[in-house]
Amino acid sequence: MSVFVDDDTRVVVQGITGGEGGFHAEQMIEYGTNVVAGAVPGKGGQEAAGVPVYDTVSAAAAAEDADASVIFVPPAFATDAIFEALDADLDLAVAITEGIPTQDMATVNRGLADTDTRLLGPNCPGIITPGETKLGILPGNIFADGNVGLVSRSGTLTYQVVDNLTERGIGQTTAIGIGGDPIIGTSFVDALEAFEDDPETEAVVMCGEIGGEDEERAARFVRDHMDTPVVGFIAGRTAPPGKRMGHAGAIVSGSGTGTAASKIEALNDAGVPVGDTPEEVADHVERIL
Incomplete structure (x- = not known):
């Protein structure tokens, strides 16, 4: 078995049009991860790493039946990105971003109490179930x-x-x-x-x-x-x-x-x-x- 993720996990990459997000999205896809979409405000309708990009996580989740996200968003915008994942009712959000202010994360943790979404991170390498899927930079x-x-x-x-x-x-x-x-x-x-x-x-x-x-x-x-x-x-x-x-x-x-x-x-x-x-x-x- 596996914990938290498996080969059925359908992933949205938040920040997929950026350098880090695009590179690691391709690495995840090459590993076998079921990356189904990207989410970047103002970039909806584009394509990146071979998947469609949506303006919001909620739109991506609804259109592509996604249940997890990986967040490659700069620290100044990462808190909003995490809340986007929470608002989309995903099962899992993985925040790779380093340098999110502690006060911002205190706000995020209060929001977590009102949702069923599991958050990994921030400032983490992600999660992997070998041979099935990886979310992050592992x-x-x-x-x-x-x-x-x-x-x-x-x-x-x-x-x-x-x-x-x-x-x-x-x-x-x-x-x-x-x-x-x-x-x-x-x-x-x-x-x-x-x-x-x-x-x-x-x-x-x-x-x-x-x-x-x-x-x-x-x-x-x-x-x-x-x-x-x-x-x-x-x-x-x-x-x-x-x-x-x-x-x-x-x-x-x-x-x-x-x-x-x-x-x-x-x-x-x-x-x-x-x-x-x-x-x-x-x-x-x-x-x-």
């Missing part, structure tokens, strides 16, 4: 179909861990990039719950990093609600206190939580082995399977 060639789910705040870590797994013949059910910003749509707990409910996911890899308390909350969820084994990795062990490291959410406040040590301790207490390196993550997964 390099499809390193993924392989299999029985390990993966959820990560970091795109780069996703690629490294997946490459190590695939090289050992360990494929993936779905890999989910949730994004590295302080406010995101889908949390570790949301993804872990979905993997726990998927009968074909026999193990899960969770890649976290310093900053916030999402990994600690995820550890408690694993302890209290999961039978599927989980392997962890936490980036930022050597980061100096008070410094933001790469992601906007990767900053430790000094409250005693959010450090690499506190996250690793919480995961270990929940029975989750944590690899010191991506290679060690693959070692732990091999032992579990």
